[in-house]
Amino acid sequence: MNGAESNKLKPALIAGLAAGAASSIPPLSCLNVCCCALVIGGGFLAVFLWLKDSPRRPEPPYGDAAILGLLTGVFGAFAATVISVPINMLFSGMGWMDMSQLHEALEGANLPPEAVNMIEGFISGGGLTIGAILIGLVFNLVIYAIFALIGALIGVAVLHKKQLGGAAPPPPPVG
Amino acid sequence: MRLERNLPYWLLVGASFAWVGLVFLAPWARSRGWPGAELLYAVFDPVCHQMPWRSFAAFGQPLGACHRCTGLYTGFTLGLLALPYLPKLRGFLLERSRMILLFFVPLAVDAMLLGINTYLSRFLTGLVAAFPVGLFVWAAASQLYRPNLPTVSEGTT
Numbered sequence: 001m002n003g004a005e006s007n008k009l010k011p012a013l014i015a016g017l018a019a020g021a022a023s024s025i026p027p028l029s030c031l032n033v034c035c036c037a038l039v040i041g042g043g044f045l046a047v048f049l050w051l052k053d054s055p056r057r058p059e060p061p062y063g064d065a066a067i068l069g070l071l072t073g074v075f076g077a078f079a080a081t082v083i084s085v086p087i088n089m090l091f092s093g094m095g096w097m098d099m100s101q102l103h104e105a106l107e108g109a110n111l112p113p114e115a116v117n118m119i120e121g122f123i124s125g126g127g128l129t130i131g132a133i134l135i136g137l138v139f140n141l142v143i144y145a146i147f148a149l150i151g152a153l154i155g156v157a158v159l160h161k162k163q164l165g166g167a168a169p170p171p172p173p174v175g
Numbered sequence: 176m177r178l179e180r181n182l183p184y185w186l187l188v189g190a191s192f193a194w195v196g197l198v199f200l201a202p203w204a205r206s207r208g209w210p211g212a213e214l215l216y217a218v219f220d221p222v223c224h225q226m227p228w229r230s231f232a233a234f235g236q237p238l239g240a241c242h243r244c245t246g247l248y249t250g251f252t253l254g255l256l257a258l259p260y261l262p263k264l265r266g267f268l269l270e271r272s273r274m275i276l277l278f279f280v281p282l283a284v285d286a287m288l289l290g291i292n293t294y295l296s297r298f299l300t301g302l303v304a305a306f307p308v309g310l311f312v313w314a315a316a317s318q319l320y321r322p323n324l325p326t327v328s329e330g331t332t
Contacts, residue, residue: 033224034286035244035301059176060272062311063318143221153311157272 008050008068015046016075019148023076024083026091036147039076043151044158046072051159060160062153069152073145080144081137176269176314180259183316191252191309198245202236215239231294242294243282246301253302255309268307269314279304 019042022028031037046068054061178184197215204212216239219225223244227237231245238245258265268274282300285292 032221035247036222060314061318062315066312066315066319139218139221143218147222149315150308150312153315154275154308157275157311160272 007053008046008064008071011046011049012068012071013075014049015042016072016148017079018042018045019072019144020076020079020081021083023080024087026087036143039073039144039147040151040154042076042144043069043072043148043153044155046148047152047155048159051156051161056161058162060156062156065152065156066149069149070145072152073143073148074141076148077137077140077144080140081133084136085133176317178259178265178313178317181317181320183320184255184313187309187312187316188252188255191248191255195245195248195252198239198248199233201239202233205236206234219244229294229297231298242297243286243301246298247305249298250302250305251309254306255313258307258310258313265310268310272311275307275311278307 019039022038022042023032029038032039047065050065050068197218201212201215201219204215216225219239223240225237225239226241229243230237230241232238240248282304285296285300288296
């Protein structure tokens with residue numbers, strides 16, 4: 001494994017930050033309820049960035065992609081946790097919306113009571129304590145690592161281009 | 176690519192069963208009034224909307240994940256279990272790995288039919304989409320476990 005192949009840190013960092021940021025910013029973060037689509041997309045993006053600068057191989061590098069996905073998930077989890085703190089404070093602490101007005105509006109929309117509760121909970125935000133942030137980080141680390149790994153493996157399955165004729169990969173550009 | 180049902184494979188199968196088990200454990204724990212039940216639901220909260228009217232119910236409570244996510248997790252586990260016995264499909268998927276996208280087409284179409292789709296269509300399209308994904312996780316685990324194995328063009332067990 002040469003330097004270019006082993007350099008997974010940069011694509012993992014870029015894709016992890018992108019996935020973490022997107023997962024923290026409402027309403028974009030709502031896409032994650034589609035089975036963590038943003039995190040899976042982050043893993044996919046990391047593989048795209050990594051394969052762009054890697055030589056072609058005879059078979060898809062699933063093992064390396066799995067490591068890349070795990071790294072992306074770890075960076076994404078930290079990014080999501082850090083970015084979500086000020087966003088939660090903004091949404092829950094500043095009283096940006098009168099909750100009684102919101103409740104009336106939701107009741108008028110003929111939604112099921114569970115949906116009303118869910119939207120109100122989302123808008124009002126939860127309690128923001130150090131403990132809650134740390135528990136959130138642990139959950140994020142597990143979830144993001146799993147789903148970014150799957151995204152990376154789907155990415156390598158789709159984006160990998162086979163090395164033709166078993167020839168040696170071209171040397172990296174100089175300068 | 177040579178794939179074997181070795182330790183990583185069985186660990187993957189175990190982890191997949193555990194994950195699907197958590198989906199069913201959450202309502203069981205809530206129905207019994209266990210304090211940890213909400214923690215189990217919280218595990219799936221970041222990855223699923225958990226809307227009760229779009230989730231199967233067990234023990235009088237909604238499952239930890241919605242119809243589609245339950246289908247995805249079940250499909251992943253089923254794929255891991257079934258693909259060792261489907262060498263032609265396995266070889267085809269490993270040889271033409273882009274074909275994995277075809278398995279996601281029904282899910283994408285079903286997701287776009289927001290007002291028309293049913294609990295069965297959501298579950299089944301999720302199941303189909305995730306069925307081949309386990310193969311690539313298995314391939315990754317095999318490469319990491321024995322990265323210097325000689326390779327052949329089609330999968331064997």
